[in-house]
Amino acid sequence: xxxxxxxxxxxxxxxxxxxxxxxxxxxxxxxxxxxxxxxxxxxxxxxxxxxxxxxxxxxxxxxxxxxxxxxxxxxxxxxxxxxxxxxxxxxxxxxxxxxxxxxxxxxxxxxxxxxxxxxxxxxxxxxxxxxxxxxxxxxxxxxxxxxxxxxxxxxxxxxxxxxxxxx
Numbered sequence: 001x002x003x004x005x006x007x008x009x010x011x012x013x014x015x016x017x018x019x020x021x022x023x024x025x026x027x028x029x030x031x032x033x034x035x036x037x038x039x040x041x042x043x044x045x046x047x048x049x050x051x052x053x054x055x056x057x058x059x060x061x062x063x064x065x066x067x068x069x070x071x072x073x074x075x076x077x078x079x080x081x082x083x084x085x086x087x088x089x090x091x092x093x094x095x096x097x098x099x100x101x102x103x104x105x106x107x108x109x110x111x112x113x114x115x116x117x118x119x120x121x122x123x124x125x126x127x128x129x130x131x132x133x134x135x136x137x138x139x140x141x142x143x144x145x146x147x148x149x150x151x152x153x154x155x156x157x158x159x160x161x162x163x164x165x166x167x
């Protein structure tokens with residue numbers, strides 16, 4: 001990780017179309033940032049809420065579970081009961097470090113694999129999101145995977161720095 005350029009500058013995934021490659025690179029960078037700043041935190045630190053902000057547990061669960069939901073919509077499907085149930089438990093501050101990091105790594109790996117399946121799909125294809133069937137496109141959903149993941153990664157990293165400073 002350190003000493004290397006960011007994933008998008010490593011010349012990887014060149015067999016993947018540019019938009020999908022950019023999303024994969026974003027997920028790789030987020031994974032590296034989370035591993036660098038959060039992987040060695042205690043259960044207490046992962047579930048802490050300094051100044052009332054969301055805990056790191058929420059951000060890491062939300063990253064991978066929202067990726068699952070967004071990719072489900074991009075695939076043209078609606079959410080399952082299991083996905084809806086998982087959504088309801090994201091905010092619970094009950095994670096252990098090992099379980100949380102395992103879910104995070106598995107979720108990122110899974111998302112990267114699913115992203116590759118879009119290589120030959122027209123990114124302008126319309127998709128419907130949520131119960132209200134809000135209009136979106138495959139490309140819009142994939143780009144949102146990247147920007148949403150990056151946003152929550154930044155929040156998790158910032159919270160990690162705060163809880164480490166308080167320790």
